[in-house]
Amino acid sequence: MTIRRLPETLINRIAAGEVVERPAAAVKELVENAIDAGATRVDIELREGGVALIAVGDDGSGMSREDLVLAVERHATSKLPDDDLLHIATLGFRGEALPSIGAVARLTLISRKAGTDSAWALSVEGGQLGEPIPAAHPPGTKVEVRDLFYATPARLKFLKSERTEAAAAIDAVERLALACPSVAFSLTIDGRSVLKLPAAGSGESARLERLVAIIGRDFIANALPLDAVRDDVRLTGHAGLPTFHRATGRHQYLFVNGRPVRDKLLGGALRAAYQDLLARDRHPVAALFIDLPPGQVDVNVHPAKAEVRFRDAGSMRGLIIGALRHALAAAGHRAASTPGIAALAALRPADGAATGRLDFAPPRPSPIRLRQMNRIGFHNRRDRRLPPNRVPLTRVSPWGWRGPSFTTPISSPRPATGSSLSISTPRMSAWCSSG
Numbered sequence: 001m002t003i004r005r006l007p008e009t010l011i012n013r014i015a016a017g018e019v020v021e022r023p024a025a026a027v028k029e030l031v032e033n034a035i036d037a038g039a040t041r042v043d044i045e046l047r048e049g050g051v052a053l054i055a056v057g058d059d060g061s062g063m064s065r066e067d068l069v070l071a072v073e074r075h076a077t078s079k080l081p082d083d084d085l086l087h088i089a090t091l092g093f094r095g096e097a098l099p100s101i102g103a104v105a106r107l108t109l110i111s112r113k114a115g116t117d118s119a120w121a122l123s124v125e126g127g128q129l130g131e132p133i134p135a136a137h138p139p140g141t142k143v144e145v146r147d148l149f150y151a152t153p154a155r156l157k158f159l160k161s162e163r164t165e166a167a168a169a170i171d172a173v174e175r176l177a178l179a180c181p182s183v184a185f186s187l188t189i190d191g192r193s194v195l196k197l198p199a200a201g202s203g204e205s206a207r208l209e210r211l212v213a214i215i216g217r218d219f220i221a222n223a224l225p226l227d228a229v230r231d232d233v234r235l236t237g238h239a240g241l242p243t244f245h246r247a248t249g250r251h252q253y254l255f256v257n258g259r260p261v262r263d264k265l266l267g268g269a270l271r272a273a274y275q276d277l278l279a280r281d282r283h284p285v286a287a288l289f290i291d292l293p294p295g296q297v298d299v300n301v302h303p304a305k306a307e308v309r310f311r312d313a314g315s316m317r318g319l320i321i322g323a324l325r326h327a328l329a330a331a332g333h334r335a336a337s338t339p340g341i342a343a344l345a346a347l348r349p350a351d352g353a354a355t356g357r358l359d360f361a362p363p364r365p366s367p368i369r370l371r372q373m374n375r376i377g378f379h380n381r382r383d384r385r386l387p388p389n390r391v392p393l394t395r396v397s398p399w400g401w402r403g404p405s406f407t408t409p410i411s412s413p414r415p416a417t418g419s420s421l422s423i424s425t426p427r428m429s430a431w432c433s434s435g
């Protein structure tokens with residue numbers, strides 16, 4: 001057995017296994033590149049679930065002829081100017097997305113650098129690099145990926161149905177669109193427009209507009225605004241009422257410094273916060289935005305960049321659980337002090353923009369949980385998480401249960417305020433130029 005150095009194409013193919021696991025991952029990488037390039041609009045087209053074609057066009061900074069050649073080279077990036085992995089301010093930084101895609105598909109980049117009058121096109125097919133040729137294109141970049149995984153047939157076999165792959169791609173675009181309300185997005189699949197999001201500007205109203213566009217008016221009408229700070233960490237966003245639950249956790253949108261993440265710690269904290277309020281097989285809907293100094297979080301955990309490690313994981317978990325429980329307890333109090341629908345209607349945004357159906361389907365505990373709860377009779381009377389002046393009054397009955405309603409014998413009921421957000425995400429606004 002001899003040890004040998006692998007050829008570059010094979011190295012890229014191996015890396016591609018983790019970076020572009022499925023079409024949605026390639027879509028995510030290309031849209032992230034557009035956002036990092038300061039685009040104000042991103043247009044995405046897919047065919048056959050993204051396998052036949054993924055095209056992403058942007059009006060960002062564009063690339064020169066030399067940039068194009070470097071862009072498809074492994075570990076070449078413009079995003080780590082100081083070699084500093086501790087203060088990553090962009091969505092990409094590893095310099096491997098384009099070479100990975102080029103290793104397993106037919107990749108074409110057409111780009112014109114802003115401020116210049118010539119555009120260039122460059123192709124990479126299954127790892128074979130072509131020559132840059134002059135092209136016609138407005139300032140910005142268009143990336144086309146055809147026949148994804150044609151060079152790695154094994155991966156092709158593992159793909160799910162076109163529909164499932166397309167759904168995953170829509171989800172990836174929606175998450176990035178939630179992170180960047182100031183960027184306009186359009187998504188077309190097999191000639192059908194599935195997403196059209198105009199630029200929403202910046203600030204809290206823009207984020208709210210995106211949340212409504214993506215998760216729906218129902219969500220805002222059934223959600224509690226969050227704004228909590230612990231040390232340097234800030235949590236903002238909206239958390240759905242326990243009555244607004246779903247069968248899967250797909251509708252949980254988590255962002256760390258403007259990056260969409262799927263993180264076990266954050267997901268676990270969210271689950272823990274609703275633990276006593278939802279049946280085990282039901283999931284809350286939430287959009288949580290966490291902002292903290294970049295040095296306190298490591299995003300370089302996995303090539304897909306969807307996982308993060310917090311320096312102080314315990315404190316992060318505490319912040320999320322505490323903020324959510326506090327908001328939920330306050331809402332329970334409000335629901336108890338104002339009759340039914342009126343209390344929840346009061347949760348709508350102050351501008352009255354959100355209207356729509358209020359979902360009151362009560363979460364059903366499992367039969368075992370129901371038995372346990374009935375044995376206790378009144379649920380969780382000694383819950384130390386409650387403020388000292390609140391007494392839990394959750395009553396459980398065999399024909400359903402009522403979400404917790406809290407009375408406060410001491411203070412008078414708090415007025416129901418409109419849904420308000422105060423967000424400060426300096427790095428996010430740096431990426432998402434406000435158009």
Ligand SMILES: Nc1ncnc2c1ncn2[C@@H]1O[C@H](COP(=O)(O)OP(=O)(O)OP(=O)(O)O)[C@@H](O)[C@H]1O
Pocket residue numbers: 029033034037058060061062063070071072076077078079091092093094095096097098099140141
């Ligand atoms: N749409 C785009 N507009 C302008 N420049 C781009 C675009 N896409 C890619 N680039 C340039 O090509 C480089 C390589 O892109 P690639 O996605 O491979 O790596 P990256 O974004 O730096 O890091 P990562 O692998 O984490 O995504 C980028 O650093 C950027 O300079």
Ligand SMILES: [Mg+2]
Pocket residue numbers: 029032033092093097098
């Ligand atoms: Mg990238």
